[in-house]
């Protein structure tokens with residue numbers, strides 16, 4: 001796993017985000033536009049040429065593999081490639097998660113890129129987003145937790161559009177944290193999930209140091 005340390009300030013994080021977040025958002029718009037565009041085949045083909053030119057430009061300098069999750073020395077995480085929250089990942093809605101002890105909540109608007117059954121959110125997307133949320137709720141005490149088991153129950157179809165989601169720790173047992181989560185539309189809960197999150201026994205920081213006190217850890221950028 002890639003948890004490298006980057007020696008940068010919070011101001012530098014903000015500066016980098018101010019550059020990449022608008023780009024990522026434009027790519028999200030591109031994804032949505034490609035799905036829903038009704039322009040002629042000629043214009044679609046011309047669009048492909050333009051997109052290919054942008055891709056070639058960006059690939060001139062590229063890191064190998066994935067983005068990973070770098071941390072500052074102050075343990076501020078930058079999971080910018082993450083599929084649910086990544087600031088550089090157009091696949092991510094992205095979730096903007098509010099955290100408090102044992103709780104993670106967010107509101108989101110899921111559009112055409114997240115469709116499963118016609119007009120509805122893909123079940124795998126709902127599971128993906130709830131997986132992130134249970135992970136964040138379990139990790140609000142500063143201990144990294146990975147999903148051991150995630151059980152998802154789809155109560156009724158989730159229509160694409162504005163939604164909210166919530167995950168709450170129900171109990172902790174040693175390295176195990178139990179979390180309950182829901183996704184809701186304006187009429188109430190559409191999906192619920194239960195997770196057993198586990199702090200791995202062999203987890204070490206990239207520095208080889210022990211984890212710092214919980215109050216000094218922020219896993220939230």
Ligand SMILES: CCCCCCCCCCCC(=O)SCCNC(=O)CCNC(=O)[C@H](O)C(C)(C)COP(=O)(O)OP(=O)(O)OC[C@H]1O[C@@H](n2cnc3c(N)ncnc32)[C@H](O)[C@@H]1OP(=O)(O)O
Nearest residue numbers: 131132135136139144145146147148149196198200201219
């Ligand atoms: C920096 C991060 C920021 C975190 C902040 C951001 C959040 C990110 C959210 C993303 C969430 C994800 O997608 S995470 C990615 C998906 N998940 C994974 O890839 C995890 C893959 N699995 C593993 O790495 C491992 O199997 C672990 C960590 C889950 C467990 O390994 P371990 O630590 O060796 O566990 P072990 O000692 O055997 O068992 C400890 C206890 O847990 C129980 N247990 C073990 N495995 C499971 C299991 N799959 N489901 C239920 N329970 C289990 C055992 O019975 C035992 O209970 P007892 O006998 O003590 O009662």
